[in-house]
Structure formats: C-alpha cells, structure tokens
Amino acid sequence: MIRLLVVDDSPLVRRLLGELFRAAGDFEVAVARDGVEALEALVAFKPDVITLDVQMPRLDGISCLDRIMVERPTPVVMVSSLTGEGAAETVEALSLGAVDVVQKPGGAMSLEIGTFGPGLVETVRAAAGARIRRSHRLAERVRGLSGAAGPRTRPPRPRHPPVAAKGAAGGGEGLVLVGCSTGGPPALDALLQPLPGDFPWPIVVAQHMPRAFTGALARRLDALCELDVVEVVRPTPLQPGCVYIGRGDADVIVTRRSSGLFALGAPADPAYRWHPSADRLVDSAREVLPAANLAGVLMTGMGNDGAAAMTRLYAEGGWTAAEAEETAVVWGMPGELVRAGGARVVAPLEALADALLAAVAS
Template sequence: MIRVLIVDDSPLIRRLLGGIFDAEGDFEVAFARDGQEALALLPAWKPDVVTLDVQMPNMDGLACLDRIMLEHPCPVVMVSSLTEAGADTTLEALDLGAVDYVPKPGGAISLKIEALAPLLVEKVRAAASARLPKSKRLRDRVRLRTGLDRPPPRPVAPSRPSGSGAGASSPAPGDGIVLVGASTGGPPALDALLMPLPASFPWPIVIAQHMPATFTGSLARRLDKLCAMPVSEVVGPTPLLPGHVYIGRGDADIILSARGTGTIALSAPSSPDYRWHPSVDRLVESAMAHREAARIVGILMTGMGNDGARSMTRLRAAGGRTLAEAEETAVVWGMPGELVKAGGAEIVAPLDRIAARLMDMVPSR
C-alpha cells in the first residue's frame, strides 16, 4: 500500500482527492486541514507521499513544505490552483524540495476531477518511488539542528561578458548543438547542469522540459538570473547562438529547422504522436534531420516515462554522443534509465558531474 497524506483546507477537495486514491485500491489515505496539522501527523503516520495545497490558513503550503524537507524529508507533490497561475510559486516549491506538481482545475472542480485523476495518480505513484537526494538542503538541516536558522546565501551566477546578448554573431555552419531532456525533478537538475557552464560555452543548448506553458517562461527567467549564459523561452522562430540556452514552450513541442545558413528553434503545436510535451524525442529527431549526428550531444536527465530514450539511442548509433543521469542522483530514473537499458547512453554520470562531462565532450572555441 502507498500511504498518502492529503493536505488541503477545503473539505470538498480532501473528499474528492481521497476518492481518487480510494478507487485505485492500493492507497492508504490520511488528511490534514493545514500545514500545522500535517506536521503533527508526519512523525507517527510516516506517509510515502504528501500532496500539498499552497493557500491554507495557519501555515501555508510553502512554509509547510520547507518544514517537511528540513524535519521529515519525504516526497511531496504540490496540488494547488496557485501552482498553475503562479509559476514562480511552483518553481519555489520545486527548489524547496517538492518532487512534482499537479495544477488543480479551476472553476467547478467537482466537475473536472475525473480529468485530473489519471495525472494525479501517475505522479503520486512516481513520487512514492522517487529518490530524494541525500544532499538536498543538507546544510539547511544541519543549521536547523544546531540552532543556526539563517539559510546560506543562494549562489550567484558569474557576470556575463559584454556582447553576449542577442547581438552576438551566429554560429558557423557545422557547429554543434546540445539537446537536453528532463521531466519530474527537472528544474533543480537543470540548475546543476547549467550553472557551472561558462558564458563562453561554444554551442547552443536546447531544452525540452515537460511543463505546462504557464511555467516554462518563468523557468527560463529564473535560469537566466542564475546562469552565466543567457536563457530564453522559445515562443517563435529563434536563431540558435553559441553560448545561449533555449527552453521549449510548455504544452507545445520544440523542434529545429534550417533557415539560410543557420539553424533555428521553433515552437510547434504538440504532436499526438508523442505522449509528453515538449517532446524530447521530437526535438532530437528534428535536430538529426538538420545536423550531422557527430555534432550533436544528447543529455537525458531525471523524469518518469521514456521520452528521449528512443531518439537518443538512434543518435548514438548514428555517431552522436549521449549522456544519461545516473540512478543514484535522479529523482525518478525513468527517462535516463530507459536510455541506459537500451544501450543508448555513452556516458552515465551523477548530476554533479554532468556539466564537467559535457565540457569534456564539446570542443572549445
């Protein structure tokens, strides 16, 4: 049985969410009306997963999440309308340690709960087997136990040299490209990948992170503040420049195409031929249609499912280079695990070594 603690101040929401899990037959459910009540239940009940609302009286969801991750670390899935409307709040929750999120439907939720149910169950099942990195917020936990409750400062990205913005020269024909795929646990993993890379990184990086459209713009802005390389969301035809990072718009697919002497990224309507969006498989396939495989590096990081495994296996067979996140650091070893099982991963590396391995793969300017 999977033990789930549902935390929400609405009696209706608690009843509806509880009904979803009861209908599955392999969940045991408990309820809390706010963050304080949830924290009181955690030590004795020991849930496998907590679903957590954001807006609640007494102690809101973010404050509760912060305490959970410091005092009783366990997988948390945010379930709130605010996480859909407020993408910054969702990213803050993921940064605090939440494994995933499910946007609560707006309007008459009792009429829309059936549409939410499959996604909620799928994500909670994945969260139940998720791996919380032992180092996640370790310093904060130590400081809490020693009475030093002031959190350490967030890292600041190195300053960018002048001239690194949109006016930079276009890459020469034949230059390479890095393609990155991620899903559950992806935003913090992208931090770990991108923050160590210098502004002088010689190739463009294109990312397909499974997310709704309301979140990917916020993700790009957040990464842009943290990274030495400029980061932007692709919403229209965008020429690819070296030393720039491009995030695919959510609820759509990001594909590459040739235009003139260069390569552009496009936001395309999501294709029903692919289950997850932005689709990693579709991104890689489009890149292989316009660039020789030897000039492509594919990186597959944490996420449930198998998106990207098929196309990156083909990429390696055609002479491209591929890298999969190791099981010991992936929150969910679905996507990278499938790549490894298919024999498509040239290199398997823990999260804190992926940036260094990428630098070894890519020739300097």
C-alpha cells in the first residue's frame, strides 16, 4: 500500500481526494488541513508521497514543502489552483524539490473529479516511486539539524568560452530537442545552466506541464541561464542561444518558412497521450532538418513520450541522449529510449550538458 498524505485547507477537497485515492485500492490515506498539520503527519504517519495545496492558513504549501525537503525528503505533488502570479510560486515549488504539479479544475471539483481524478491518481502513483536525491539541499538539512540558520543561496550564472557548431551542414543550422515530464523542471535547470549564452543551436523543450505554469517556468529558467528562455505563445523564429518552452496542454512543433525555422504551438493531438508531446516535437523536426543536424535529449518522466521518435532519429543518424537511471526522478521516458536501443549516450543528469556540448562541437 502507498501511504499518501493529502494536504488541503478545504474540507470538501480533502474528502473528495480521500475518497478518490481509497477507491483506487492501493493507497492508505491520511489528511491534513494545513502545513502545520502536514509537518506533524510527516513524523507520525511517515507518508510515501504527499499532495500539497499552495494557499493554506498558518503555514502555506511553499513554506511547508521547504520544511519537508529539509527535514524528511518525500515525493510531493503540488495540487494548485493558482494561475498568473501564483504560477511562479508553484514553479518555485518544483525547484525546492516537488516532483510534479497538477492544476485543480477551474470549476467545482465535485463535478469534475470524474475527469480530473484518474490523471491525478496516475501522477501521484508515479510520484510515490520517484527517486528523491539524498544530496538535494544537504547543506540546509545539516544546518537545520545543527540549529544554524541562513537563507538559501543561488549560485552565480556560469560563464563559458564560445562554442562553435561543427556538426551541422555549413556549420550553422541545427536543433536540440528536449523531452521531460515528472521531475523535469529541476532537470532542465541542470541541463541548461551549464550551457553558454552563445550555444550555437536553438533548443526546443517539451515539458509536460499544465498551461498555467509553463510561462512561469520559462521566466524562471531565463533568470538562471545565460541562454534566453521564452515560452512559445505564437510562431517564433528559432535563434541560436535561445530556449523555447512549449506551452502546456498543447503541443509544440518545428516548421520551416521562407525566413527559416520556427517553433509554434499546435492544439494537443489526441493521437499522443502526453502534452506538450516530445514524440510530436521530434517528428516535426525530422521533417524539416536532416537527422545529422538534430540532437535529442530525453530526461526524467513517467510513461514513454519521446522514446519512439528519438529512436527513429537515432536510426537515421541523429544524436540522442537519455538521462541515466541513477539520477532520474522517474526513469520512464529515458528508460524506454534506452530499452529501445535509441540512445547514443546514457549519462547522469550532471553530465548531460557536457555531452550535448561535445556532440554539437564534434
């Protein structure tokens, strides 16, 4: 049985989610009304996984998550109704250690639980098996145990020597395609932060995430990286030194126009299960560029999105990399690529940026 702690200040939401997970048959459920009760249950109940609301009295979800990850790191899925400015808080939760985010229905949850519920159960079940890296925020855990205090610090943005692309025909036009899902935002941090601002190929990202949060994710990455990071909200020309985040709940594809390559959003194609679809992104790029001018990176995430298309890309002569099992929060997507024989490189998260740099420059 999976020990699940549901944390929400709404009695109705606690009841509905409790009934939902108990009916699934493989969950033992406890509930908490706010962050204070959640921290008490963290010790008394010892959950395997937690669903955590963002806005709560006494101790809000972000502050509670901060304490959880320092005191007893546990897989956490943020269940958020926030949009707009609040989306930045939810994305910040992912940087603090939450493995995924699910957006609450816009209407009454009691009316929408039938459509909202199955996806939430699948996400939480996958999160329960997520690998929380014991080194994550180790220094803060040590400070907490010793009673020392101090604010979190962010490392300075890196500076790197110029990189020249030699892999693409004519030394210029090439494209990097990235797919990730559960645990993806921190993985994107690790992949993109080491890359120099003059990285010679555009990077297009399909990160499974609700629409309300992909803009906030792009803004956060833009503040952390030398690369320019934007959300694809309209047809956008692809430029070196830039990262393009597909908008949530839709797909992102690559197309060629008279002036060059563009990324654009497309309505979610029901032929693909997850969105933005990494499979659809890679296949669209294969239609407009030779495989030798494409690099694919598949990182943490449940399911198999991206594995089939990147296997085809590798068979045609493209470069592909999969995150290794030892660092992936969920080794679903990259694991499927490895099992299909479609990964030229299998590397831990901290080595993927160097592998990509070497591939583009070789």
